[in-house]
Amino acid sequence: MKQLISLEVNGDTHEIAVEADATLLSVLRDNLGLIGAKRGCDSGGCGCCTVHVDGKAVYSCMMYALSAQGQEIVTIEGLGTEGKLDPVQDTFVKEGAVQCGYCTCGMIMTAKQLLHDDPHPDEHAIRHGIAGNLCRCTGYHKIVEAIKTAADN
Amino acid sequence: MLMTNLNVVGKRVLRQDAYEKVVGGKGFPVNFSLPGMLHGKMLRSPYPHARILRIDTSRAEQLPGVKAVMTPKDVPQIPFNPIFFMPAGSMGIHRDMLILSDTVRFAGQPVAAVAATTVAIAEQALQLIDVEYEELLAVFDPEEAMKEGAPEIHVGVKNNIRDTPSFSAGDVEAGFKDADYIFEGTYETQRVHTCYMEPRVCVSDTDSNGHITIYSSIGHLFGLRERMAYVLGLPVSKVTAVQAPYVGGSFGSKIDFAYIEALSALLSAKTRKPVRFEHTRYEDFICNARHPMKVHLKTGIKKDGTFTARYASTLCDTSAYSTHGPEVILVHAYFGLMLGYRSPHMKWEGTVVFTNNMPGGAFRGYGAPQAAFAVESQIDEICDKLGFDPIEFRLKNTPRQGDPHPFNPEWKLNSYALDECLNKGAERMGWSQRAKTGSASGAKKRGIGMAAHPLWVSGCVGFPDIYEHSGAIIRLNVDGTAYLSSATMDIGSGQNTTLCQIAAEELGLAFDSVRMAPGNTDNLPFDAPTHASRVTYSSGNAVKVAAADAKKNLLEVAATVMEANVADLEVRDGMITVKGSPAQAMSVADVVKRAESPFMVIGAQGPAPTTLKEKGTIMGISSVAPPANASPAVAEFVEVEVDTETGQVKVLRAVYAHDLGRVVNPAAAEGQVEGGLQQGIGFALMEKMLFDPETGACLTSDFLDYKMPTAVEMPSKIECIFIESNEPTGPFGAKSLAEACLIVPAPAIANAIYNAIGVRIRSLPITPEKILAALGKL
Structure with a gap:
């Protein structure tokens, strides 16, 4: 029903x-x-x-x-405004954090939450913050770098 | 000499598809739908070995919304094998799978299928299909399966032994007599899953004339067309496979044809509507996985550290069907186990055994990770026992640039820089400061280990041997850009970007002036699957040839218009100039416009005729075989920390050195290494598919039970050293990268664990339980 x-x-x-x-x-x-x-x-x-x-x-x-x-x-x-990417989306592209891309949208949404709660997370906090999102292509390396860069910006 | 004046190749360009993927990724096959589409579901056997006595679908057929139900009697009973590097009907491949069969050989094998208006109705209908099974005895352990009296899984296959391949060179017994030392050990690897993130999915649309158009997540467009036609008994021209712009991961799995593609086509033919199937994660887990292998290795060594004899045997569980088992064991043996290190005497014996386990498949490395774990672990044992430096030892026993191929002395190792990989990697890791084994103090002990993969990977075997020619089409546009079309599937590696870079470089255009234009099997030349570390090399070569063809045509038109000799023209960054007089220039866009213009053009001086010679779309096309399938060379160094209280292992740092000929896109290349390490750490420490010992049911069929590394388990330091040895047969010197990234981590980690705690674990995964047991703490 x-x-x-x-x-x-x-x-x-x-x-x-x-x-x-x-x-x-x-x-x-x-x-x-x-x-x-x-x-x-x-x-x-x-x-x-x-x-x-x-x-x-x-x-x-x-x-x-x-x-x-x-x-x-x-x-x-x-995410994003007036045809512009959100800064986290933008850093994912620029840091090469996207491979097959199937996890990417979920990963970005988790990263947004992480940066909202803690605008300047250290690497330990980033890794634990995204531990609920799996990726099989990137080894997470460039994803972590992208989140660091987004936080710095 | 490596060309250095390149504009696009070698540059860290941004992936074109990334912009689309960060905003939603609408091009994934999972998003594809057609109007009026039905949804398919498969009923799967709860038994690992059974005969179907009766299937009653009448209740399911009466459920409102159900449009078709299929059982074994409704599908062609044409046996097939999903391996993709030989044509479907080739001699020498075992065809023993059916789309739907009345004999079940693994738990979860499909026995019926439904198409309905919604997924929920299709699932409900499955519950209404009554199947009467005659249960048969099942066997899951390959060693048990070979014993007298074990259940017969395939009629006429005695003791369930599918194949017993072997080879030998020299006299291995004499070699052992010459040896000063003999080392022997057994090394076991487990069944692991590729864990691509996007489920397998397809939509088939069969028209009233019986022509099938299929949209699929498969990693081999032409393989899909050919396999589909074969299992349905149709000519290939009755099947069109449509290329998705990108696919959400494969790592080998998705190059295989699966049940869903055939069933969706058949259900579509029956209902005259498009039919979509999407795997659940459980279905993905039991679709295919890496073959578990047990390798026995016996090695004779001289005091000077050279091999006198190498003997190996491999037991491979090919599962319920011959899916890759007889092939993967050969690649494993020749190019993984035996030929990477020189020895005057060698012998190998393989056994491929049927069990009632889920099907095996292709997985990045194709038999080499199982081999490397054995060989590289044992070399570490030899070096440790006899006091050799593991790097010098390897260099003493590996080939040199220019060496002939063992299969044919005419084929030479053109580019080969294992020595640089070993030396530069060692230097970066601080290998010379490595502590003595077991000398670390405290509960948490650190250790450093390394492993190499000296020679050949999967399809990179030094000669063109498999069903794998490549093709490309380049078309130039009036705005000075170009479309590139190739039938290879971008499963995530970024190959479309890499291929566009190769095309742009050859054409003399800026990177962002070349765009990948997807096609289908009706309008693209054949290309092999995205497998075997081959796309940059083989498809890259085809793209370069097509681009050179297009450039030749471009310059011929330019020469006419510019009243110059073709030989005097060059094109760079979208401009065509006469060599030596840069003022005489014309843009690529203007030349293409001229070629596509009417026969009269209005210029500053008024109307002027153009010539027929200039007319037409400027394009280039190629279909070529890969020239040599050049070998990469690889060494990886890792540092681990072992908690001797909990048995937990943390990988702290990895240094990966790889001779890939030429880096086309550094970011994409690093991504391969980093992702390969994630899969390698999973293989080494965490991942193993588990099954109920009674029913054969998969117990690790979601990500809560199947543990792959998260960001927390990964080291923060992953360092890549790319050695550019300039392969003369590769596009701009490039060779290959993808698979080796997953071959070396497991033995490197095992060797690092040994360095940390002095304990050798010879079976994967190296779990805390195994470590604590080895330390005498369990």
Whole structure:
């Protein structure tokens, strides 16, 4: 039985009918066409689906869309302004932190949260801050460098 | 001499696809959909070995939203093998898989498939399919599988032994008699998964004429077309495989054809709608993995530190099917175990065994990581026992530049700088200050270790041997830019950027003037899979040839317009000039405009006719075989800290030195090394697929149970030393990089652990339990 819900995503309000067990990830991707959040495991293990809900980075595969009602949801598509990349997106490109890129959007959303909570994290804090996001291509090296650079800027 | 006046090659240019990936990455295959698309799901066997007696799909078919159900009787029973470096029907490859079979040989093998209007309905329908199985005895241990009385997995394959390849050179027994010392050991490696992040996914669209168009995450466009046609009994021209702009990782796995591609095409044909399949992570985990191997190594050594004899045997669990097992063991043996170090006498014997385990597949390194762990560990043991310096020892026993290939003396090792890799890496790591083994004090002990991979990797075997010609098309635009098309799939390495750099350099354009334009198997020349460390070398060569062809055509038009000789023209940074008189210049854009202009052009002096000779799109095309598949050379040094209280190992620092001929893009090259180390640390210390011993069910089928390194487990210091030995057959001197980055870390780490605590672990992964047990603490 579907329910009509209202979700606020990247400043836009969407009225959608969803199944009670629909995850926020599936609604973002399949109903709203916001494909930046990726399905990597659907079990809270990889972090590819990370988005912000009321200012907190969450695995959107582990949250029901119903429980995201009334909260402010930000996805990768909500970063940056007026056609310009967010500084974290920009440093990911410039530091070569993107390889296959499947983890990238989730990683950037986690990095945004990390830098919001601690604008000048040391390397230890960065590594622990992104430990919930897996990457199989980069060895995280340039990702850590990109976050350091974004913090310095 | 390495060319030094290059504008684009060798530059740290930014990846073109990164801009798209940081804002969402809409080009991933997982995002592809078509109007009216149905969703497919597979029903998988809970048993590891069973015969299907009966399948009743009637309840599933009646579920509203279900459009088609397929069982073994609905699919062509054409046996196939997903290996990709030989044509599907080649002699000598074992074809023993079916799209759907009435015999199940591993837990999770698909037995039926459904297409429905939603994923949820398709999943619900699976629950309504009734299957009656006759359970058969299963065997999971390859040594058990070879014993008399073990269950027969494939009819007629005695003792489940698929193949027993071997080779020998000289007289190995005589060699052992000549030896002053003999070393012997058994080294085991485990089943690990590639863990690409983007699930396998495909959408097939079969038209009413039976033509299949498929969009897939596969890493081999032409392999997909060919394999699809083969298993469905169709001519290849009935299949079009469409290239995705990029794919979310493969590391070998995705070059194999999978069940989903064939099933989506069949379900699409039946329903006349596009059908999409997306693997769950569980399905990805049981799709394919690195073959576990057990290597016995016996080595005879002279007092002077040279080998007198090398004997090895390898037991390879090829799993339920012959997927790569008979091939990977050969690459493992020749190019991993035996031929990297010289010895007058050698012998190797392999055994490839069927079990009821999940299929094996390709994984970065293709048999070499299993070999290197054995060989490089044992060399460390030899050096430790006999007091040789591990670097000098290796240099004494490895080839030299100019050496002939053992298969054919006409083939020479053109470019080869292992000595530089070893010496520069050692210097950077501070190897000469390495502490004596086991001398560290305190509970946390540090150690330094190294490993090399002297010669040949996967397809880089010194000669062109496999099904792997490459092609490219270059088209010039009226704005002075160029499109490059190549059928290779960018699975994340950044090869599209690298290939654009090669094209831009050859054409004389700026890097950002060349863009990769994806195509499909209808409009692109054949290219091999993204495998075998080959794209920069082989596809790079094809791109360079196509670019040279386009440039020749460009300059011929320019010569007509500029009233100059072609030989006198040069093109650099988008401008064509007459050599020696830079004032006589014309932009590439203007030449292309002229070629594409009407037959009359209006110039400052009024209307003027153009000639037929100038007319047409300026383009270049190539289809060429890789000239030599030149060998890289590699050495890696690592520093570890072993906590002798907990058994935990932390890798603190890695120095990786690699002769790759020429660096095309330093950032991409470093990325390969850094990512290879992550996979190598996982292989060495953490990763192992586990299965229920009774049911064969995969117990590590998500990332909560399968532990791969996070940012916390990685060292903050990863240093790359790239040696540019200038391979004469490579594009601008380039050779290869990708796979070796994952071959050397495990033995280097094992050797560093030995240096730290004086304990030798000969089986991977080196877990805290193994370390504590070896220290007598468990």
